[in-house]
Amino acid sequence: MTKTLKCISPIDGSVYLERPVLDRAAADAAVSAARASQTAWAARPLSERVDLVRAAVAEVGKTTDRMAVELAHQMGRPVRYGGEFGGFEERASYMADIAETALAPMVIEDSGAFTRKILREPHGVVLVVAPWNYPYMTAINTVAPALIAGNAVILKHATQTLQVGERLAEAFHAAGVPEDVFQNVFLDHDTTSGLISSRAFDFVNFTGSVKGGQAMERAAAGTFTPVATELGGKDPGYVRADADVDAAVDGLMDGAMFNAGQCCCGIERIYVHESLYDAFVEKAVALVKGMKLGNPLEQETTIGPMANVRFAAEVRAQIEEAVADGAVAHIERFPEDDGGAYLTPQILTNVNHDMRVMRDESFGPVVGIMPVKDDEEAIRLMNDSVFGLTAAIFTKDAQTAEAIGARLETGTVFMNRADYLDPALCWTGCKDTGRGAGLSVLGFHALTRPKSYHLKKA
Template identity: 35%
Template sequence: MLFAAHDPATGRRLSAQRGYDAAAVERTLAAATRAQAAWRRTAPAARARLLRALARALRAEAPALAALATAEMGKPIAQASAEVMKSAVLCDHYAARAAALLAPERPPGAPAEAHVVFEPLGTVLAVMPWNFPVWQIVRAAVPALLAGNAVLFKPAPNVPGSARAVARVFAAAGFPPGLFQVLFVEADAVAGVLADPRVHAVTLTGSTAAGKAVAAAAAAAMKPGVFELGGSDAAIVLADADLDRAAETGAHARLLNSGQSCVCAKRFIVVRSVLREFERRFVARMAARRVGDPTDPATEVGPLARADLRAKLAAQVDASVRLGAKVLLGGAPLPGPGFFYAPTVLTGVRAGMPAADEELFGPVAAILPVRDEAEAIRVANASRYGLSASLFTRSRARAKKLIPQLEVGAVFVNDFVRSTPELPFGGTKESGYGRELGAWGVRAFANVKTVWLA
């Protein structure tokens, strides 16, 4: 398989390399096994020191890492820089809490002779996407490393330079050779790697189809996994919402990373009594975002990462319009070089249209009108996805009543959804299972062992 990077703003090829052959995979697995055997014996304080060094290295290399992400997948440079800095914050977070997260515990009510310890599993395979080529890798790797594991990460084919650069940063921070490695293998090889007895768990961020395939391989090998998959997040705008806030927050969420984020709002479910006013304000905010050269710090929306992604998005929009959706803004690819698609707002969207039923991975917002909050909850839950949701209302009491009714992994009220180091992150239904981040992200890849000392 060819791992090839193309500049999404121009379509020009930047780099290419072949995937690993069987001998290279074997060397990588052997090195990880050797490194993990020593790493598992290190104290939490020693692991924390390397995490702090990693945070410093990420900050030092932030300009280069951000420029590479922008070149390979088109992320606006200001957002790429923020991604690297957020990754450094995550490292500091876990370094500060290493001892507490790995300390033995006595569960409430447990006998005095018993306690629970958290030991490493071994080597974790991380199958990573292209849309956050630094954050996703760090988010997956750091908790697993803190737990005492080795990490092998398979990057997406279109961001090989970012993968190599992140690996160099880990090495510069002082992580032992073999403990954190890139594994350039094609998707078809993942099941074979996962079946190897030297690999003990898997984490995957990507499409639902990819997640199902890797989860099946993990189940066949009886290995645990964490899967953060697709999403078609609902943003529910109720009759008492602050419409300016809902419109501004919604536009920011929908256009973050040029709309290429699993966790950001895609379906805007709006009560009819405020529909027209929300549409007016929302379209104005979406239209005001600056589209252009992703290397320009003023750019807010860049190109899509690949030509096939733009073609798929255009087909989804066109099909939705044929089925009755109305275009309020955009609705087509932008002319000229690169893989740009115009910020788009569709309204009158309903079940049976791709804009309602599928994940729109690009700068397209779908507005679904509803009668009241009861119908809003039904429409929000009528999705095969269940990653997260946002809810706009001035009433905290109403929000608290509705939150338990939403079948998702997170609900943000009057704000946009994002992952943070302190809180668990993951979804339900076809958005995956398991949780990253917080204490949950560490213990997902720990052997939670009961010890009884009589």
């Protein structure tokens, strides 16, 4: 009996779509086809590869209305936000813009006696395992630069967003990228691990849970296959005494609640200077109370269901445990909260780091807020986490923000903003958030290997 993957729509719990997985023989054939096609792809001029990727992005841009509706069905984001094409295009276009410079030879010497230089070569076949929460943008982070750099790419998308991989393949193939060079595949965990452990791939990029990242590293153990991971987060925000409270509330609560809190770099804990604490909490509660929970296909909905009932169950459990331990919940249950995927967004105070809601990844619309007396206490609490993706500081003092940032165990430091990915900067993390370098010039370096030439001419 053929095993299938089922996308359960959070809108109503129905099966939105179902796809059969490849067995091991078919998966091996897909990898072999990718490997056979990669050399010719890499031999094409860089400008040609860039143009084809740009054309594929334009193909995706022709179907943005469809994208928004399909994402609402698959993972619950309200259609009012219009899909993901803006960020998708920004990231792919930036990587296309910098490709020639990022991949240029590093010439050490070019004289009559010697040529010494370092070139960048594609790894070969790259596996991209993409998550469901921002399924177009997270996939393109690696797909675009990997193809531009001359790699063949095999994309395995999350079960919750099976259709996204298909749509990307359609667009890239329509633009002229050869079908064997960019493939979307449906694989189960065992086949994926088996392929990695047999050295089927030359580079693996995984975005997902800590448990999933550990499985990828175990599969690659001993193969020397590079594995880049972007895993869990528990990103903090800090509101200093000199901050603009209204701007801090708007920025941090958007970071905490947008996409029903299902953001890799979403804000999950907030530390506010004691002089601003009461005002911040009051304004944050008022903002969240004004949100409209509901069917993501309806324009008035501002916060949709979580992508899966089990994700919502974890958030509810964290909230209930915290309240039982003395936390104060400020948002009364919304009428639309069905006890399943539709979850009331929540603000908790009187929280501490003994509570799971302040330690474990929530990945949902809940945030704990604590008062702090000074920068030292804020830094200590911000670093008191096994994760390290981003940290946001709200202040009028850029010099102090940079000084605080230097002491934070994180991949990105924001000032007066949160929950944003700048494609010109390296997207990376530390601790249990994983390791790797996405986007920016370093993203191209991660997706290629250096090759040195030392040519003696006499």
